Amino acid sequence: MQLKKINENLEKEFAGRVSASLEDNIIHVTGELDSWDDVIKACTMASERYSKTHVVNDIRFTGAEIPETRVPSLNDKALDGKQVDVLVIGGGITGVTVLRELSKWNLKLLLVDKEADLAYHGSGRNDGQVHCGYDLSKGNLKHEYVLKGNAMYDKVCSELGIPFKRVGQYGGTLSDSRLAIKLFCFVKKHFHGIKDMEYLSAKRLYEIDPNLNPGLKFGTLNSSVGVVSPYELTIAYGENAIMNGAEISLNTYVKDMEVFDGVINKVMTNRGDIYPKVVINAAGVFAEDVAKMAEDRFFSIHPRRGTNSITDKKTGKYVKGVTSVKYHDPNAPKNTKGGGIIHTIHDNLLLGPDAVETYEKENFETRQESINVVFNKQEKACDKIKQSDIITYFTGVRAPTFEEDFILERGRAVKNIVHLAGIQSPGLTAAPAFAIDMAELTVNILKETMEVTENTSFNPVRKPIPCLKDMPLAERDRMIKENPDYGIIVCRCEEISKGEIIDALKSPLTVPTVDGVKKRVRPGMGRCQGGFCMPQVIKIISETMGIPEAEVLKGNTEAFISFGKTKGGEIDA
Amino acid sequence: MLKYDVTVIGGGPSGLSAALSADRANAKTLLIEREASLGGILKQCIHDGFGLLRFGEKLSGPEYVYRDIKAVYETDIDVSLLTFVTKTEKTDDGFILHLVNRDGVTSVFTKTIVLCTGCRERTAKQVKIHGTRPAGVFTAGQAQNLVNLHGLMVTKKCVILGSGDIGLIMARRLTLEGAEVMGVYEIKSEPSGLSRNIAQCLNDFDIPLHLSTTVKRVYGHDRLEAVEVAKVDEKMNIIPGTEEIIPCDALILSVGLIPENEIAEDLGVTLDRFTKGPHTDNSFMTDVEGIFAAGNCLHVNDLVDYVSENGALAGKAAAEYVKKERKYAKITIDRTLGYIVPQEIDLTTDLSKVEMYFRSFSTVKNAVLEIKIDGNPFMEKKYMVVRPPEMEKLVLDLSSAGLTENSVISFGIVKKEGDING
Ligand SMILES: Cc1cc2nc3c(=O)[nH]c(=O)nc-3n(C[C@H](O)[C@H](O)[C@H](O)COP(=O)(O)OP(=O)(O)OC[C@H]3O[C@@H](n4cnc5c(N)ncnc54)[C@H](O)[C@@H]3O)c2cc1C
Ligand SMILES: Cc1cc2nc3c(=O)[nH]c(=O)nc-3n(C[C@H](O)[C@H](O)[C@H](O)COP(=O)(O)OP(=O)(O)OC[C@H]3O[C@@H](n4cnc5c(N)ncnc54)[C@H](O)[C@@H]3O)c2cc1C
Numbered sequence: 001m002q003l004k005k006i007n008e009n010l011e012k013e014f015a016g017r018v019s020a021s022l023e024d025n026i027i028h029v030t031g032e033l034d035s036w037d038d039v040i041k042a043c044t045m046a047s048e049r050y051s052k053t054h055v056v057n058d059i060r061f062t063g064a065e066i067p068e069t070r071v072p073s074l075n076d077k078a079l080d081g082k083q084v085d086v087l088v089i090g091g092g093i094t095g096v097t098v099l100r101e102l103s104k105w106n107l108k109l110l111l112v113d114k115e116a117d118l119a120y121h122g123s124g125r126n127d128g129q130v131h132c133g134y135d136l137s138k139g140n141l142k143h144e145y146v147l148k149g150n151a152m153y154d155k156v157c158s159e160l161g162i163p164f165k166r167v168g169q170y171g172g173t174l175s176d177s178r179l180a181i182k183l184f185c186f187v188k189k190h191f192h193g194i195k196d197m198e199y200l201s202a203k204r205l206y207e208i209d210p211n212l213n214p215g216l217k218f219g220t221l222n223s224s225v226g227v228v229s230p231y232e233l234t235i236a237y238g239e240n241a242i243m244n245g246a247e248i249s250l251n252t253y254v255k256d257m258e259v260f261d262g263v264i265n266k267v268m269t270n271r272g273d274i275y276p277k278v279v280i281n282a283a284g285v286f287a288e289d290v291a292k293m294a295e296d297r298f299f300s301i302h303p304r305r306g307t308n309s310i311t312d313k314k315t316g317k318y319v320k321g322v323t324s325v326k327y328h329d330p331n332a333p334k335n336t337k338g339g340g341i342i343h344t345i346h347d348n349l350l351l352g353p354d355a356v357e358t359y360e361k362e363n364f365e366t367r368q369e370s371i372n373v374v375f376n377k378q379e380k381a382c383d384k385i386k387q388s389d390i391i392t393y394f395t396g397v398r399a400p401t402f403e404e405d406f407i408l409e410r411g412r413a414v415k416n417i418v419h420l421a422g423i424q425s426p427g428l429t430a431a432p433a434f435a436i437d438m439a440e441l442t443v444n445i446l447k448e449t450m451e452v453t454e455n456t457s458f459n460p461v462r463k464p465i466p467c468l469k470d471m472p473l474a475e476r477d478r479m480i481k482e483n484p485d486y487g488i489i490v491c492r493c494e495e496i497s498k499g500e501i502i503d504a505l506k507s508p509l510t511v512p513t514v515d516g517v518k519k520r521v522r523p524g525m526g527r528c529q530g531g532f533c534m535p536q537v538i539k540i541i542s543e544t545m546g547i548p549e550a551e552v553l554k555g556n557t558e559a560f561i562s563f564g565k566t567k568g569g570e571i572d573a
Numbered sequence: 574m575l576k577y578d579v580t581v582i583g584g585g586p587s588g589l590s591a592a593l594s595a596d597r598a599n600a601k602t603l604l605i606e607r608e609a610s611l612g613g614i615l616k617q618c619i620h621d622g623f624g625l626l627r628f629g630e631k632l633s634g635p636e637y638v639y640r641d642i643k644a645v646y647e648t649d650i651d652v653s654l655l656t657f658v659t660k661t662e663k664t665d666d667g668f669i670l671h672l673v674n675r676d677g678v679t680s681v682f683t684k685t686i687v688l689c690t691g692c693r694e695r696t697a698k699q700v701k702i703h704g705t706r707p708a709g710v711f712t713a714g715q716a717q718n719l720v721n722l723h724g725l726m727v728t729k730k731c732v733i734l735g736s737g738d739i740g741l742i743m744a745r746r747l748t749l750e751g752a753e754v755m756g757v758y759e760i761k762s763e764p765s766g767l768s769r770n771i772a773q774c775l776n777d778f779d780i781p782l783h784l785s786t787t788v789k790r791v792y793g794h795d796r797l798e799a800v801e802v803a804k805v806d807e808k809m810n811i812i813p814g815t816e817e818i819i820p821c822d823a824l825i826l827s828v829g830l831i832p833e834n835e836i837a838e839d840l841g842v843t844l845d846r847f848t849k850g851p852h853t854d855n856s857f858m859t860d861v862e863g864i865f866a867a868g869n870c871l872h873v874n875d876l877v878d879y880v881s882e883n884g885a886l887a888g889k890a891a892a893e894y895v896k897k898e899r900k901y902a903k904i905t906i907d908r909t910l911g912y913i914v915p916q917e918i919d920l921t922t923d924l925s926k927v928e929m930y931f932r933s934f935s936t937v938k939n940a941v942l943e944i945k946i947d948g949n950p951f952m953e954k955k956y957m958v959v960r961p962p963e964m965e966k967l968v969l970d971l972s973s974a975g976l977t978e979n980s981v982i983s984f985g986i987v988k989k990e991g992d993i994n995g
Pocket of ligand 1: 089090091092093094095112113114115118119120121122123124125126127128129130131252253254255282283284285286287290305306307308353395396397398423424425426427428429430
């Protein structure tokens with residue numbers, strides 16, 4: 001679209017309050033608006049889907065104060081003066097997949113994340129669905145890598161010891177137009193490369209899942225769709241990278257950079273200054289902020305919140321795979337897509353997410369409205385699942401650009417940065433694939449100034465923490481005889497033993513918090529949500545790590561659980 | 574494989590009583606407990622008030638339960654601690670239980686099972702509390718455990734949601750430990766704890782009780798910083814404009830207990846939709862022959878004395894269990910009752926002393942419990958007042974009631990006629 005046309009449109013809609021300008025192949029939108037929805041509207045009007053000429057949002061938003069980035073309270077010099085070949089900023093799936101790919105080379109690698117654990121942002125707050133890409137058309141990065149990534153999942157998950165299952169995605173429709181659905185399937189399969197795209201008759205749909213509501217006319221099936229635990233996968237990737245020589249530093253916030261002549265010389269953190277040869281920007285919803293620090297801001301991220309509900313495992317039987325119902329609701333408010341119903345890898349159901357634009361990048365609050373939107377939509381697919389089955393809910397924030405495609409490229413104004421930005425859905429699916437190409441790009445950049453050799457001792461295999469409840473009884477018996485702690489059940493809902501919790505605390509990336517243990521081996525993920533086991537988990541962390549119980553944290557550096565001992569509490573229980 | 578007549582799952586007060594009475598009836602008995610010591614939830618209930626009915630004394634939880642623990646160790650009952658029932662199988666003449674403990678995985682055969690697995694607490698998400706997810710949101714039992722068993726001070730300034738007994742007791746406990754309890758908030762228009770606890774735990778310490786008020790959201794990223802409370806209307810919907818933000822560092826939830834019946838469900842036991850515990854007959858046998866239930870997994874009790882009594886009845890019935898043809902009369906309640914236990918009468922048993930437990934659906938002064946058999950009045954019982962928080966116990970003689978297989982015994986509460994003040 002021409003700049004002139006964009007400005008005409010903006011003028012019409014906003015009466016001179018915003019305008020666009022083009023400079024260095026970047027569209028800057030400037031002005032002042034007091035509604036965030038208007039900010040999104042203006043930038044969207046200036047943008048073109050999948051274009052490489054990005055919109056940068058320079059509109060002054062006066063409607064509310066945009067909160068400052070949350071930073072860890074820690075301040076030390078642990079990393080000061082450190083020289084590395086590659087510094088990865090961001091410990092989500094994007095950062096760790098690239099880190100692991102890079103660990104196939106003999107390089108000094110460091111990944112930093114500002115949170116107390118990996119997968120605290122988008123990568124720990126999504127649907128865990130390995131998509132097939134049927135909602136994408138050809139000719140963009142999302143489409144390219146969702147197909148490649150999906151195909152890699154069996155191998156990657158078996159190497160990393162992470163459960164993965166292709167449960168299939170199927171859905172029915174209330175519409176009458178059989179031809180339209182058939183045509184859609186034909187086009188997807190033969191022109192968009194979605195090889196598993198299939199038309200489903202109502203009969204087959206109900207054969208696959210008899211619990212779907214009656215009345216669905218026909219639908220579609222994609223049998224390559226899978227489910228995975230996204231935070232377990234992120235942690236596993238990180239651990240495998242560590243096993244192969246990479247370093248990960250948590251509670252480490254990149255606050256600024258020193259850039260000279262198009263080259264980043266120094267990266268400043270709360271734990272000292274780091275000197276990298278190449279920087280990888282995998283900062284999710286903060287990718288724009290990192291690009292700005294690097295003086296290479298050529299895109300903007302507009303955060304989009306989504307809330308999911310998780311229901312009791314007892315409801316798992318109602319939906320076997322991934323499903324949703326397609327129907328046309330003329331009254332549906334904008335931006336309230338209601339996602340789907342997903343049978344998770346741990347046999348709960350997950351419902352959602354919705355989609356709400358927000359100026360808050362890390363507000364993970366949930367709201368009842370979101371839950372209602374999702375349930376109102378999903379009960380059209382399967383009305384057996386009730387809000388009273390919910391055991392928990394959570395919010396994640398997506399990180400799209402206004403062009404709604406991934407950005408996977410070397411810096412434009414800065415030579416030694418690689419941006420992996422705009423990694424919205426299907427980012428989890430795509431990451432294993434784009435990480436390979438981005439690691440190659442990074443190695444090529446390094447090769448401009450140094451020699452890079454292959455890490456011949458690279459080991460792709462990560463041994464998982466054993467999951468005793470899923471073992472045959474004889475094997476479980478043998479494991480317990482070797483280590484009696486595997487016989488002490490701490491979490492009664494998920495049947496997790498003390499031994500598994502200690503294993504989690506002795507893994508390559510120890511995160512000795514209640515949430516850290518929960519993400520790795522699941523105590524507290526069940527229907528009682530830690531009601532019984534949390535005090536015991538605190539005790540095991542305290543004993544294993546040699547720290548007082550009063551110092552055990554829930555998660556982040558300020559998330560303390562207690563204020564020390566009670567009056568009589570010095571006499572330790 | 575070891576063989577037992579009775580296996581009791583859960584070593585709280587109901588399980589201890591069940592095991593003791595099964596042993597007294599000469600059954601070879603196994604008592605399984607998941608934790609490192611017997612006593613169940615009473616281990617952490619260090620306040621007094623236990624045992625008034627049973628012992629005529631005011632004991633603390635540990636004192637109360639110690640009497641039964643001591644008695645158990647004086648018998649031949651096999652006690653298996655730190656042991657978890659991982660899988661169950663039904664056989665022709667009983668059950669095989671697969672147990673996990675420090676020694677490995679073992680299997681035992683048992684003719685009968687008494688489920689005494691207690692209950693769990695409802696969580697913040699189950700009562701639709703939204704907002705962030707900081708540290709500092711505790712269930713009351715969890716806070717009680719951390720304070721009483723771990724000696725950890727969980728708050729300096731807190732709000733308690735729910736006026737259930739555990740919440741009330743924690744309000745007092747935390748005050749004694751030096752915390753400021755900003756108030757107890759209850760969504761219903763009347764408190765859900767025992768009157769004596771309102772008096773002794775709140776009034777005596779000047780802790781305000783806010784009725785028809787709930788917590789809507791929590792604030793704070795890492796540690797809780799505030800909660801938002803709001804008034805609700807009769808339908809328990811939030812009244813817009815009544816929201817108020819209360820700065821505090823913890824939210825303690827006492828919003829209900831849910832019977833733990835995962836083992837029962839695995840074995841195909843039907844749960845009652847009112848109690849959320851197994852559907853049982855007057856011997857506390859479930860609809861799966863040979864499986865009995867007692868205590869808080871059967872229905873949530875407010876007094877441990879009843880739990881012990883109920884456990885003893887179930888344990889004895891399990892010991893005396895023989896497979897036979899049975900005939901049942903049905904029990905129904907109308908909407909004036911919250912629930913009733915049992916839900917069926919086994920006509921082949923002694924019907925001269927049938928124990929029943931019920932709760933009213935709402936508070937009724939000058940109430941009359943009407944019991945009808947096939948629509949015909951059978952008996953009436955008068956109460957000064959019935960309240961949902963206070964469970965009522967009944968002992969009925971149904972031996973001469975002329976019950977037959979298709980009989981329906983119905984229960985309802987009406988207000989005594991002619992009363993205009995209530
Ligand atoms: C509700 C929801 C559902 C989704 N469902 C799916 C799905 O089913 N399938 C799928 O394929 N995709 C899904 N996605 C998309 C997927 O979750 C994301 O694409 C993916 O997780 C993005 O990973 P990331 O590593 O790029 O970002 P993140 O996981 O957000 O990681 C970025 C990291 O950078 C760190 N960071 C940022 N700035 C700094 C700094 N200055 N210093 C130090 N550290 C910093 C942050 O702490 C964070 O950990 C979903 C997303 C959402 C929100
Ligand atoms: C926090 C709290 C405070 C209370 N305060 C009072 C009070 O002040 N006064 C009063 O009279 N009553 C009080 N009560 C009520 C009364 O104490 C309870 O009703 C009583 O403890 C219930 O006994 P129980 O045996 O059914 O369950 P519990 O005491 O809960 O015992 C159940 C036992 O079963 C074990 N178990 C569960 N599942 C398994 C399994 N799969 N395998 C092996 N073992 C298992 C558990 O570890 C536990 O030890 C309180 C209850 C609670 C929860």
